[in-house]
Amino acid sequence: MKKSEKRKIYEGCVKRILDVVFACVFLFLLSPILLLTALLVRIRLGAPVIFRQARGGLYGREFMILKFRTMADKRDSEGRLLPDAERLTGLGLFLRRTSIDELPQLINILRGDMSFVGPRPQLAEFLPHYTEDEMLRHTVRPGLTGLAQVKGRNSLPWKRRFEFDVEYVKGVSFFLDLKIVFLTFATLLGRGDDNSESFYDRK
Secondary structure (H helix, E strand, C coil), rough: CCCHHHHHHHHHHHHHHHHEEEEEEEECCHHHHHHHHHHHHHHHHCCCEEEEEECCCHHHHHHHEECCCCCCECCCCCCCCCCHHHHHHHHHHHHHCHHHHHCHHHHHHHCCEEEEEECCCCCCHHHHHHHCCCCHHHHHEEEEECCCHHHCHHHHHHHHHHHHHHHHHHHHHHHHHHHEEEEEHHHHHHHHCCCCCCCCCCC
16 A cells, blocks of 8 residues: 555544544543643633634634633723733643643544644634645644644744644654654653743633
């Protein structure tokens, strides 16, 4: 079987089956953490517990990404939201540093909006601003983690991140996905950044 045929089978069928199976497994195994986090967010930050935001997905279609809320709804005397740094709480910072805030995206994976591995989804409003080459990142499902995240994460300039996204799309395979997953766990265990991403606003 040719390499291109193997890739089509993996992308078109196997990868999606693996996403669904492992999303179900992780949702079950992590359900105590999900429930506890939801309770803490509700008590400390109030409602809504889940933050939803429009992102660009497969073929440029928009979807609502799900995250645990990490910011308080603090406003000034005129009713405007205060800067992010003033609204980010200790709990929110912890959720970002541990990436627990990203766990609701397991539901996005079950829905078919996302995959475990792929380019990280960015704000939908930026879709018209990508170059033709950068738009290749939307020919696969966006991921919970990706090549750019294990190559430098937030320390990389956006142009370089998009270059890694395109590199991933051109070389996607089961073994590349497996490598990225293992490197992601290594990165999570060893990093000290705050998981902030200035390309979009978060709550």
